[in-house]
Amino acid sequence: MIIYANPTFYVFLSTLAAFVLLLLTVFSVPMVSTFYFMHSSQANGVSFGMWGWCLDEGDVCSPLQLGFTWQPEIDNPITKAFVFYPISAIFTFLTMVSMMPVLCVRTERSDKVFRIFAWISFAFSSLAFLFMIGIWGVAKSRFEKRGFSATYGNLPWMSLSATLLLLAVSVSPYFLAPPPKKSSRRSRPRQYDAEARPRPKALA
Numbered sequence: 001m002i003i004y005a006n007p008t009f010y011v012f013l014s015t016l017a018a019f020v021l022l023l024l025t026v027f028s029v030p031m032v033s034t035f036y037f038m039h040s041s042q043a044n045g046v047s048f049g050m051w052g053w054c055l056d057e058g059d060v061c062s063p064l065q066l067g068f069t070w071q072p073e074i075d076n077p078i079t080k081a082f083v084f085y086p087i088s089a090i091f092t093f094l095t096m097v098s099m100m101p102v103l104c105v106r107t108e109r110s111d112k113v114f115r116i117f118a119w120i121s122f123a124f125s126s127l128a129f130l131f132m133i134g135i136w137g138v139a140k141s142r143f144e145k146r147g148f149s150a151t152y153g154n155l156p157w158m159s160l161s162a163t164l165l166l167l168a169v170s171v172s173p174y175f176l177a178p179p180p181k182k183s184s185r186r187s188r189p190r191q192y193d194a195e196a197r198p199r200p201k202a203l204a
Contacts, residue, residue, distance in 0.1 A: 008106070011172045012099050014165045015118075019096060021162040022089040022125065025155050030054045030061035036153040038136050040073075040143045047153065048074070048139075050082045073142040078135055084128035085159075091121040092166065115173050122166040129159045 028035040029049025036047040045056030052062030053070060062068055067080035095117040101110035136152065143150035 006103065007176055008099065008102050008172075011169055011176075012096065012103060014172075015092060015096050015099065015169050018121075018125070018162040018165040018169070019089060019092040021158045021165075022085060022092055025085050025159055025162075026050060026089055028155055030064065035155055035158075037132065037155045038139060038150055038152055040148050040150045042073075042143060042146075042148040046070075048136075049155070050085060070139075073139045073146075074135070078131075081131035081135070082128070084124050084131065088121055088124035088128055088162075088166075091117060091124055092162075095121050095169070111173055115170070118166065118170040118173075122163070122170045125159075125163045125166050129163045132156060132159055 024032075024035050028037070028051070029047050030052045031049070033047065033054055036049045038048045040046050040048075043055055047054050047056070048070070051064045051066065052068045054061040066083055067076050068074070069076040069079075095114065098110070098114045098117045101107070102114050133156070136156065140150040140152075
């Protein structure tokens with residue numbers, strides 16, 4: 001069978017797309033300046049990512065750390081919830097690995113393992129997205145109350161896309177044809193009825 005005709009191939013592509021989006025979220029500001037959650041006009045421009053912040057002027061960035069502060073808008077303890085992003089990326093990668101048997105030879109066991117990893121990936125991605133919206137929603141309000149502008153970057157949309165893709169991946173087994181079941185019937189030796197056997201004719 002051609003792989004493009006296999007519906008699970010497109011489920012694999014969706015999982016791969018979600019993994020790439022989560023991976024880009026992990027490698028955001030201050031590692032990669034292109035990807036950030038929020039940009040504010042405070043301090044002549046500052047961008048916020050998963051591991052800290054970077055100023056628009058002077059190439060000044062915070063140290064890489066899980067949990068950072070930009071007082072009074074962003075508190076340190078709550079930003080530690082971004083740890084759900086690398087966790088969801090890891091489980092999404094494991095979901096891709098678990099799909100290899102599903103792509104080749106589907107069985108009930110391979111489908112079960114795939115479903116478990118898919119739902120775990122979706123759960124962690126959803127938690128990351130909810131915490132992210134809460135953190136930056138509050139930060140945006142605080143920036144604007146102090147007279148600064150604040151706009152969302154590309155990462156919130158990438159996070160939402162990854163979560164929706166993982167939701168589609170998680171529910172996909174319910175729409176695919178069930179895997180073929182192994183036959184439990186074993187070949188049994190042919191039994192002959194002794195009475196049904198032809199008897200030798202008596203000699204005259």
